[in-house]
Structure formats: structure tokens, C-alpha cells
Amino acid sequence: MPALLARARRWYRRLLDGDARAERNALGVLLGLTAVLGLLPIALPYSWPPSALVLPLVVGGLLLRRGQLLVLVCVALAGGVLGAVVQDPRGVRIGVTLVLAATGVTVLAANRFRHQLGLRGTQGDSMLLELAEHTRALARLPERLLDWHFDSALAPAGGTSFSGDFLLCAHRPEEDLLELVLVDVSGKGSRAAARSTHLSGAFAMLLGRVPPEAFLPAANDHLMRMGWEDDFATAVHLALRPATGDYRLFNAGHPAPAQYCRADGGDWERSGHGGPALGLVSGAPYPAVSGRLRRGDSLLLFSDGVVEVPGRDLDEGVGRLLAAAEPVVRTWRTQQQLTRGAAERLVRTVAPDAADDRTLVLVRRLGPHSAAPAPA
Numbered sequence: 001m002p003a004l005l006a007r008a009r010r011w012y013r014r015l016l017d018g019d020a021r022a023e024r025n026a027l028g029v030l031l032g033l034t035a036v037l038g039l040l041p042i043a044l045p046y047s048w049p050p051s052a053l054v055l056p057l058v059v060g061g062l063l064l065r066r067g068q069l070l071v072l073v074c075v076a077l078a079g080g081v082l083g084a085v086v087q088d089p090r091g092v093r094i095g096v097t098l099v100l101a102a103t104g105v106t107v108l109a110a111n112r113f114r115h116q117l118g119l120r121g122t123q124g125d126s127m128l129l130e131l132a133e134h135t136r137a138l139a140r141l142p143e144r145l146l147d148w149h150f151d152s153a154l155a156p157a158g159g160t161s162f163s164g165d166f167l168l169c170a171h172r173p174e175e176d177l178l179e180l181v182l183v184d185v186s187g188k189g190s191r192a193a194a195r196s197t198h199l200s201g202a203f204a205m206l207l208g209r210v211p212p213e214a215f216l217p218a219a220n221d222h223l224m225r226m227g228w229e230d231d232f233a234t235a236v237h238l239a240l241r242p243a244t245g246d247y248r249l250f251n252a253g254h255p256a257p258a259q260y261c262r263a264d265g266g267d268w269e270r271s272g273h274g275g276p277a278l279g280l281v282s283g284a285p286y287p288a289v290s291g292r293l294r295r296g297d298s299l300l301l302f303s304d305g306v307v308e309v310p311g312r313d314l315d316e317g318v319g320r321l322l323a324a325a326e327p328v329v330r331t332w333r334t335q336q337q338l339t340r341g342a343a344e345r346l347v348r349t350v351a352p353d354a355a356d357d358r359t360l361v362l363v364r365r366l367g368p369h370s371a372a373p374a375p376a
Contacts, residue, residue: 038079
């Protein structure tokens with residue numbers, strides 16, 4: 001039995017890899033199954049439904065080439081008609097025939113796209129899951145960095161695994177440099193998610209390999225070379241020196257980040273805007289905005305999906321976010337007391353049902369005196 005299972009697994013792998021002999025074997029098995037399922041309603045008219053002929057069609061739609069699948073669909077339809085004529089010579093049962101025809105059209109349409117991609121079975125699903133995991137790995141923030149706490153939340157529209165937003169992180173301890181990039185690709189749905197998946201890989205190759213001031217110009221050049229009509233991306237790039245708290249922000253048409261300054265009585269300060277969105281203007285400059293995070297300070301980066309409400313001013317949404325974030329960043333915590341999840345709670349509070357992708361990053365500088373009580 002184990003040997004038989006091993007042979008079946010090897011045959012299935014060959015089938016997924018496009019082996020012609022394995023494909024012919026699969027077609028033969030499915031044609032045989034179709035013949036059996038077509039004869040059973042004739043032999044057992046009261047205990048076997050003719051609609052069972054849809055089963056080999058569904059399996060064939062996952063495994064067979066388009067021409068082979070068309071043969072299988074025709075055989076299944078013929079079997080359904082034959083069974084109806086034998087049982088009722090005066091006419092064909094329209095309902096069963098329509099179900100088989102609709103199933104055949106559906107699997108042929110789905111098979112068309114799988115055939116164009118060269119995918120069979122669940123290969124496409126596995127590939128998409130692997131891409132989603134790779135994108136999440138690129139966004140992984142440092143879990144333990146002395147005096148610092150990082151938290152992020154990515155909530156794609158519709159609760160899918162793919163988003164038009166993506167986050168990248170590169171940490172170079174030997175240079176005392178931590179870089180974060182938050183990118184929002186224009187559009188929504190699968191089109192934006194596909195562009196986001198492409199750009200996340202391309203931008204990840206740049207981040208950490210070019211100086212911070214050269215990252216957005218290089219990313220802009222990449223989009224200009226792609227020549228995507230009416231498509232662009234906004235981005236904000238943080239280059240942080242963890243040892244001192246000094247940072248530089250580079251902005252490409254993205255909502256300006258906000259810094260919580262504890263020493264100034266708990267005020268929020270918005271950074272200035274930089275250059276245009278990526279992919280719009282060739283050779284556009286992206287000037288840096290410099291700042292420093294002192295002990296107790298926080299920096300909030302977010303995409304427009306968190307703060308944008310149709311028909312309302314964007315500043316109103318930003319004010320709502322900062323008001324919700326203030327109790328989170330105002331309270332002192334030690335490194336041991338901090339837990340992840342604050343960013344997700346903020347997104348759920350401020351934009352629980354937004355029809356856009358939502359991303360939020362919270363950067364906090366703690367320090368050795370972070371257990372001190374908050375000032376009155």
C-alpha cells in the first residue's frame with residue numbers, strides 16, 4: 001500500500017509538471033469515470049442521480065489541458081443525454097442537461113486562465129500563498145531592539161491576503177541604520193494587488209543597497225521604465241539611527257507621518273510633504289525632512305485608507321487617527337510591558353469598515369527611564 005501511494009504521488013507530480021503521458025492517463029481515467037457515472041442512472045434510476053456527471057468535469061477542469069477538457073465535457077453531455085433518452089424515450093430532461101452544460105462552460109472558462117499560466121491542480125493557489133508569505137516576510141519589523149518598539153498592521157480591503165499597500169524593512173546594525181518603507185499602489189482590488197506584489201520585490205532589491213536619499217529616486221525611475229498608464233504609487237521612507245533617535249523622512253505623495261513629542265506636552269507634529277508620487281515625473285527630487293525621536297516620542301506612518309473617508313476632508317481623518325493614538329503613545333511602558341497589537345487596534349478603531357487597504361506603523365522610543373510615571 002505505501003508503494004502504491006508513492007507511485008500515485010509521483011504520477012500526480014508529473015501531471016502537475018505537464019508530463020504528456022500522465023495527462024493522457026488522467027484523461028483516460030476521467031473518461032472511464034464519466035462512462036460509469038453515465039451508465040449508473042440507467043442501471044439504478046431511483047438511487048443514482050445523473051447530475052453526478054459534474055464530478056469528473058470539475059476534476060478535469062483542474063488537471064487537463066483545454067482540448068482534453070473539451071473532449072471530457074462533450075462525453076459527459078452525451079452520457080447525460082443518453083441516460084435521459086433511455087429512461088424517457090419521449091424527451092431529454094432539460095434540467096440535468098442545463099446543469100451539465102453550465103458546469104462545462106464554467107470549467108472551460110476557468111481552465112482557460114490556468115492553461116495560459118501553465119498551472120494545474122492547486123499550483124496557482126500554492127504559488128499565491130507563497131507570494132503572500134514572501135511579502136509578509138519583507139515587512140517583518142525588528143522584534144527586539146534596545147530602547148525601541150515597532151508595531152504594524154496591514155488590513156487589506158475585503159480581508160484578502162493581498163493588498164495594494166506593502167511594507168518593507170531593512171536593518172543594518174553595523175551602520176546604525178534602520179529603514180522602513182510604506183508604499184500604497186494606486187487603485188484597488190486584484191489589479192492593485194498584482195502591481196503591489198511586483199513592486200514589493202523590486203523595491204526590496206533596492207532597500208538597503210542604495211543610500212537612503214537615493215531610494216525614492218531609484219524607485220521612481222523603475223516605475224517610469226515600466227510605463228504603466230494611469231498607475232502610480234505613493235511612498236514614505238524612514239531612515240532611522242536607533243543609537244541617537246535621529247531620522248530622515250522621504251515622501252513621495254504619501255500622507256505625511258506624525259511625530260508625538262512627549263517633551264512638548266504631548267503634541268503631534270506632521271512632517272512636511274516631499275516630492276510627487278512615484279511614476280509620474282521623471283527625475284523628480286525627494287528632499288529629506290530631518291527629526292529626532294527622544295525618549296517617550298513616537299512616530300506614526302499610515303496609508304490614506306486609514307484616514308480617508310469619502311466626502312470628508314482628509315485632515316479630519318488624520319485628526320481622528322491622532323486622537324485615537326494619543327492614549328496609546330502617551331502612557332509610558334517598559335520593554336517587558338509592551339506587546340504587539342496596538343497598531344491593529346488603532347486600525348480597527350479608526351477605520352473598521354473602510355473599502356480601501358489600510359496600513360499603519362507605530363515606532364516608539366522607550367529608553368531606560370520608560371517606566372517613569374507620565375507627567376500630569
